[in-house]
Every structure is written in C-alpha cells, then in structure tokens.
Amino acid sequence: MDNLLQIQNGQAVSRADIPDLDFTVFQQTVLDATLHGGFIVQFFAYEDEQSMLKLIAVIRSGLKLYVAGCSLAEEYPSLTPQCEKFHMFEREIAEQFGVRPKDHPWLKMVRYHKNYRGKEDIFGNDYSQDIPGNYPYFTVDGDAIHEVAVGPVHAGIIEPGHFRFQCAGEKVFSLEIQLGYQHRGAEKLLEQAGLPRNRLPIIAESIAGDTAIGHSLCHSQAIEALANLEVHEGAKIVRTIALELERIANHIGDLGALSGDVAFNPPLAYFGRIRGEFLNLTLTMAGNRFGKGLIRPGGIAFPVLAEHRQIMRNKITDETPGLTNVCDLLFSAHTVLARFEHTGTVSRDIAEKLGLVGYAGRASGLPYDSRITFPTEAYDQVESNSNERTVGDVLSRASVRREEIMHSLQAIPKLLAKEVDAEPISVPPSYTLAPDSFVVTINEAWRGEVSHCLLTDKEGSILRYKVKDPSFHNWTGLAMSLRNQGISDFPLCNKSFNLSYCGFDL
Amino acid sequence: MLKVIQNRREQGYRTTNYPKEPITLYSRYRGLPTVHQECDKELARQCAEACPQQAIDADKMLIDIGRCTFCGQCEIQSQGELVTFSNNFELGTSSREALFTSGSLPALAEHSKQHFKSLFGRSLQLRQISAGGCNSCEADTNVLGTPFFDLQRFGIDFVASPRHADGIHVTGPISNNMKAAVLSTYEAVPSPKVVIASGCCSISGGPFWGSKDVVGDLNSLIPVDLYIPGCPPHPMTTLHALLHFFK
Ligand code: SF4
Ligand code: SF4
Secondary structure (H helix, E strand, O other): OOOOEEEOOOOOEEHHHOOEEOHHHHHHHHHHHHHOOOEEEEEEEEEOOOOOEEEEEEEEEOOEEEEEEEEOOOEEEOOOOOOHHHHHHHHHHHHHHOOEEEOOOOOOOOOOOOOOOOOOOOOOOOOOOOOOOOOOOOOOOOOOEEEEEEOOOOOOOOOOOEEEEEEEOOEEEEEEEEOOOOOOOHHHHHOOOOOOHHHHHHHHOOOOHHHHHHHHHHHHHHHHHHHOOOOOHHHHHHHHHHHHHHHHHHHHHHHHHHHHHOOOHHHHHHHHHHHHHHHHHHHHHHOOOOOOOOEEOOEEOOOEOHHHHHHHHHHHHHHHHHHHHHHHHHHHOHHHHHHHOOOOOOOHHHHHHHOOOHHHHHHOOOOOOHHHHOOOOOHHHOOOOOOOOOOOOHHHHHHHHHHHHHHHHHHHHHHHOOOOOEOOOOOOOOOOOOOOEEEEEEEEEOOEEEEEEEEEOOOOOEEEEEEEOOHHHHHHHHHHHOOOOEHHHHHHHHHHHOOOHHHHHO | OHHHHHHHHHHOOOOOOOOOOOOOOOOOOOOOEEEOOOOOHHHHHHHHHHOOOOOEEOOOOEEEOOOOOOOOHHHHHOOOOOEEEOOOOOOOEOOOHHHEEOOOOOOHHHHOOHHHHHHHOOOEEEEEEEOOOOOHHHHHHHHHHOOOOOHHHHOEEEOOOHHHOOEEEEEOOOEHHHHHHHHHHHHHOOOOOEEEEEHHHHHHOHHHOOOOOEOOOHHHOOOOOEEEOOOOOOHHHHHHHHHHHHO
C-alpha cells in the first residue's frame, strides 16, 4: 500500500497529491491490493488538460480508502487475467477511450457507443448501425445445447437488456448479459463544458431513479467537498432518513416480487401496497415519491419540520406490525422456502473474486456495508446491522433484505427523535469548485456501494465525472448465480439481485 | 394457511374508490403549476434563467410541463410570486402545445380522439417500453397494478406481447440504443394503435435533454396521442390520464 495515497470518503485532495506512478508499479500495486482483500471502488481513465490519458484507481481495503494514478498508453497488459475484479472496468475504459487491455479474456463492448477520443473502435463496431452491433456471444457447443435469447424488450414493465442462455434442456450452463440499451451519456453530460451547474443534481438523481437518493447524495457530497459547503446537522439527518426510506421501499417491493415469482400471491399484494406507503413518506419530505428534488449541494431543498417528522413517525408505527407479519408469512411458507433455498447460489469465493457489493455481497458472506466502513451524513448515529443467513442463495439475499428493512425501521425513529429541524438551502445555489482537485464519495444505497468521483481542472471546471452504480459490480454475480440452474429459476434469481440497467448503462 | 387468513384480515380492503371519490395528495406534492401573470418581469427572467430544464418562458409567462421535472426550484426562488405548484395531479394532455401552460389545461376527456374511446374504452391493453429513462417512470407505472390502484378493474392492463396490445406506453428519452427496439415494438402492435408518452424524458428528453446519446422526443419518431407529464408522473396522474382519455 506504500505507493497509494490514503484518502477519506468525501474529502477533496489536490490532484498533485495523487501518486503518479510508473505503469508497472501502478499495476503491481493495485494487483497486490486487490488480490489481498482489497476491492475496487473506482477504476477509470480520463484525459488531462494536455490531452494525456491517465488512469485512476480508488481501492478500499479494510476500513481504509486509497487512490493512485498513472499514465495510460494506447495498449497495456490487462489486469483481468490475474484479478477478475477488473474485468468490467477494463472493458469500460476500452469503450470510453479506445485503449486496448492486451490479453483481456472477454474484451467486448459494455454499452455500445463511440469512444470519446475519436479513436478506431476496439470492438470493430460501426455506430451508425443500431445496437447490438458486432457482438459475438459466448457459446457452448454440443448436440444437446440450445440457446435462449431474451430481450431487450422484456415481458413486464421493466428496463431493457439482453440475456443469452446456453442450455442443455432446462439446465443453464452459461448466461451472458448484454446491456447498454439504457445508455444516455450521463457521464458526458455531467462533464459537458458550460453545462449550467443546477442541471447536475437533476441528472445525478436520474442516473437510476430507484436510487435517486443514493446518487444525489454522492453527487452533493462531492460538490460540497469541492466547494467547501457546510451541511447543517438537520439536513444530514433528513438525508440519512431519505436513504433509509429508499432502502425500505425497494426491499419491500422486491420481497413482494420474489413472492410473486414463486406464485405466492398474498405477500405480493400486501408488499406492493406497503411499499407505496414508504414512497409516500419520501414524498412527504421531497414532494416526489422517489425523493427527486430533495437533496442539493449544501443540504436539502425543502424544510423538514415537526409536522413531517410526526407523519413519518405515525406511518412507521402504523405499518411496522403489518409489515412484520407479511414478512413472517413469506418466510414461514414451506413452498416459498423450498424454492428460495439453494437456488442461485453465489459462493463467498466467487462473490469475493467478482467484488460483489450491497446485499448481494452480504448474502454471500462479504459483510461490507459502507454505512459502517465509510460513514457519511448521520450514519455515525446508526447502529450496524448483521445478517444471519449468508450462503449466497436466493433465500440469503431475501433474508438480508428482510433484516435490512427491520434495521432501517428501527434506525429512522431514532433519527426522528433528535427533533432537529432542517431548513432548506437558498436557491439558486452558487458555489465555486476548488481547482485541480479530486474527490471520491461513497454511500451505501439500497443496492450497495454507489460512488461518484470528480476531478476539476485549473479553472475549477469538471474535468472528469465518474459514476459507479453497485450494479456495475453485481450483474456478473447474477450471471454466475444461473450456472447449473434451471432456466425457469431465472426470474427468481434476477429479482433476488434486482439490478439496475440504467445505473449500469449511465 | 392460518397466517394467510390472519394477514388477509389485517391488511383489509385497500383499493381506492377513485374516480368515484376524489383523492387528495399530500400538500408538498408538486402537481399542476400556476404561473402568476402579475409577477415582476425581472424576477420571472431570473427564475427562467435558473431553471435547470429551461422550462419557463418569462415573456409569455408559461411553463412547459413537458420539460419541467417539477423540481420546485422556481417556486422557492420566487417565493411563490412567479410559480406555485398545486397538488392537482391531473396533468395529461392530448397535444404537445397544451403542455405550455400558465395554470390550466384543456379538459382531457373532451380533447381525446373519440374513436379511441369507442375502440378502447372497454378494454385497453398496453405494451410498456422502457427506453433510456431512470426507471422511476416504469416503477410508478407498475404500481398501478397494486391493490390500492388496481388498474385492471377499469379493463386496462399492461401486456407482454406487442401483438396483444392496443398501443404502446413509452418512458425514457429514447436512448439511441433503444430506438430500433421502440420502432419495431411499435410496428408489432396491430393497427389502430395508440401511442402514449409518459414522463418528461419521452416528451422532451427530460433531465437528459441535449445529450447526443438520446433521441429526446418520442413524437419525432412516431406520432404521440397522449402526453403524461411528470418526473415521474404520479401514479394518479397516469390513472387520471388513462381514464379520461379512453373512458
Ligand atoms: S419546477 Fe420546473 S419550471 Fe420550476 S425550476 Fe424546476 S424544472 Fe424549472
Ligand atoms: S421522466 Fe424523470 S422519472 Fe421518468 S424516466 Fe425520465 S428522469 Fe426518470
């Protein structure tokens, strides 16, 4: 770790302080870290002011966070053969900057777009053609093998993506997931020269709408660090509550969907309604069921006062017993347990190799929860949570969600009990960003670790805006969970992960 | 089994009586805005300048609710002098022009195309297409199937196959990577068919306006029959629009 600079979550550092290593030293250093218990938080390229290509790695190891950088050549030896955690990151860099990671075992496009530098396309795609482009899928040969292709448009009200199964009869040997359909150019838009600053939070909260709070927190904290904005204690409490409400609502919805997928309809109906109650609590604060508009650099946009606290307290008191009972109904039904148990198992070993985060990681025995490891906002006042079943199957992922719902339901009233009023920031906001600076922010949103990373140039304009949704780590986990499963278990496995397409596609 | 019955008793009957009985949303919900015509021009210009979506026309004193994300900034900035948001969720319109508003919208029921009412008034099956949005629009469309709203009691449903659908309901700014899929899904729906643009993304690009990676306006690809504004539209906005446009 000697070559890495230790940093704090959400604290700006001067770009000049980031170690600029020789590539081989950089490679050895990040491999050492990631092969010995470290995980990638960010790994991305950018062009500096002189149009030189640079690489940045942000690594977490234990309770510590590190950063290092190096210059990047047009071609470099891929890190993936030695450490799988780099797999998707290297593909992303290849797609964004037209740089080739030599000997990458599965070098394919991630989202299907031209690279940012006008270089020849690494994947041989012609982007005047619509997706799917030049994209050979992994195939399994053999007389009994058949291929199942699903999507991009799926059967329900759900985001688009393409799934390709290699099966023998009912059994899935391999699933390959091709996304990119939701790509909106969010990063490019966020760093677009001259973009009015107050568009930033609106874009940030729409990176993944079910994680509007998670992403807007990461965005706001990054701006606050770079612009040296103080956030009032009351606002911090509100922002923490908002993130927990987001967690509760999404977990409840998914437990309902899991129940529906095994044809046990009562919990589906009950959870569906109860989820709405929690979305409406977010609306009580934000005026929007997903919390859009609430979190802005410097604090929150609307006052949250005794009246709002009372509504939240009452609703939580009213709904908790029913919610607890519906959870009990779901988790004590034998027919449900029989379908959840030992389905879609991702072992701890695989989870660690892939670097899974959030409930997907915790359900496979990786306890990382950035609320505890890198606490932001009012999380120093929230107790940690623990999980009972962590064997990596659907039941583990479902139980972890149940435990997290119950944990959040206890945490929120304690935060409300502080009785701190939260006044809004003044609008329109005005701030200047520190020049030549770097900041990385991490929050434990409901799916897991969300992270934004900003680099500013010497004028204090945004030089690079890197977004990472937890789904970027976890989609590969879903693909692995299907190995040797019946294809009819796909919906169940999929729902137990419930990953974001747009959060991945950006 | 006993637990199923116990839970059934505890959960009770929760479906709203809307539209027979009105629903009032919590006051902080930002629905139909009113633009106060008497507002100071300078203040109006300042708010228009600061609007992240460039949705305010300070000369004509209108808001384009097809661009607006209902972030509420203009109301706070002008302390309600230029804009106040009501909790009226009835925002659907049958024309793009009607979304430029100072506070009143044409009654949707009267402006909807009569042949749609006779064709789909008793049964409407929609194919939802998610095309580059943030998934909140999809999520708040999905909840119409939960017991509180219970959309199916009106004979309206979302179906899996475009072949079984009477129309499409599109969310998102139509990412370039979804353009082909949107067009082929549209083509797969038998005529006569209806096209619904839901959320400011599909109407104007929403938060992603100006991005090179999105089309940004469904109407530039296929003619839209019904616009449902919001970011996302409240489920009640969608429910109201569907009932008034088709019933
Ligand atoms: S509420 Fe709408 S009009 Fe007002 S500032 Fe926000 S986007 Fe602009
Ligand atoms: S309109 Fe708003 S809520 Fe709907 S998809 Fe677009 S950004 Fe998301």
